[in-house]
Amino acid sequence: MAIHKRKFNPEDDLGFGTQPVLKNQPLIRQDGSVNVKRKGLPFYNTADNYHKLITMSWGKFWLIVLCGYLIINTLFAFIYLFIGVQNLNGAEGANTYQHFWDAFFFSAQTISTVGYGHISPKGMAANSVAALESMMGLLAFALATGLLYGRFSRPTAKIVYSQNLLISPYKDGGKGIMFRLANLRRSTLIDLQMEITFSYNEDVDGKKVRRFFPLELERKRVSILTLSWTVVHPLDENSPLKDITLDDLKNSQASFAILLKAFDDTFSQTVHSRTSYQCEHLVWDAKFNPAFDREEDGRIVLDLSKISDFSKLEPSLTQQSPA
Numbered sequence: 001m002a003i004h005k006r007k008f009n010p011e012d013d014l015g016f017g018t019q020p021v022l023k024n025q026p027l028i029r030q031d032g033s034v035n036v037k038r039k040g041l042p043f044y045n046t047a048d049n050y051h052k053l054i055t056m057s058w059g060k061f062w063l064i065v066l067c068g069y070l071i072i073n074t075l076f077a078f079i080y081l082f083i084g085v086q087n088l089n090g091a092e093g094a095n096t097y098q099h100f101w102d103a104f105f106f107s108a109q110t111i112s113t114v115g116y117g118h119i120s121p122k123g124m125a126a127n128s129v130a131a132l133e134s135m136m137g138l139l140a141f142a143l144a145t146g147l148l149y150g151r152f153s154r155p156t157a158k159i160v161y162s163q164n165l166l167i168s169p170y171k172d173g174g175k176g177i178m179f180r181l182a183n184l185r186r187s188t189l190i191d192l193q194m195e196i197t198f199s200y201n202e203d204v205d206g207k208k209v210r211r212f213f214p215l216e217l218e219r220k221r222v223s224i225l226t227l228s229w230t231v232v233h234p235l236d237e238n239s240p241l242k243d244i245t246l247d248d249l250k251n252s253q254a255s256f257a258i259l260l261k262a263f264d265d266t267f268s269q270t271v272h273s274r275t276s277y278q279c280e281h282l283v284w285d286a287k288f289n290p291a292f293d294r295e296e297d298g299r300i301v302l303d304l305s306k307i308s309d310f311s312k313l314e315p316s317l318t319q320q321s322p323a
Contacts, residue, residue, distance in 0.1 A: 028257050028276040054150050065144060073111065076133050077103040080126065087126035090119040111137035155267035158184035159260060163308040165277045168287045175235045179277065180288055182228040182307055187266035189225040195259040196233060198241065200252035213240065227302050228291050249279035285313045
């Protein structure tokens, strides 16, 4: 293998130990999530519910809120029907179907404490259920408000990464492994720090183990991210990947873990971002196309849709391209 071997340093481990990568299952996915399936949790596990509700997609979050709202109102509607629709003053339904909707919309008004007054409870049973429902409504809406605020206020980084790693010309006929990134938000990121950890499977006494080591970067720190940032690992004499080939990467199921830390001046907190690249994301002899232009008044315009755009180059005559 063309990777220059070096002494194993446990401090370079990302937390996965020496477990090898099998069947092209990455340790870190491109969306930054960790590719580890957890088992052995209790069936009714409530310890992680808050984290799930805060971090899940907006579409799934609103679906859960809507389903919960409909289920609770449907449940109370059946309770009012069980008590008897005659205990709801103003219910004008002529059959069971209409009675259900009278009870359902009365429940919706009660749980939200709107109370239009068209339908009102009568008798101890109906009033007791309505009182209980209004209390549950106050608690449920307070919880939903807290979750909504938590989703908006949670400090996160929205970074767009190029879809590919490129092996491009770099300084005086050399080459470098590079990718590009930019901030999707209008906020300003300052004091950015970048780490790239290369990992691969190595045979040790007939057993596959995972090896990790950080790659030296042309520039691992940026004071402020205003445009895009092209991160470069020079393939020079000091690089363990100087003579790497595509077959080497595939056979060792190699990957590049990208770890970014920055300070967001909007949140006034440190934010993090992660992604990874596998060997199939590597493109030999290519370079990124410019992602920014200028308006007539000279103002710089960054086109985020062009972060991943690149052009193929003529293969190098001094080094055979494995692509």
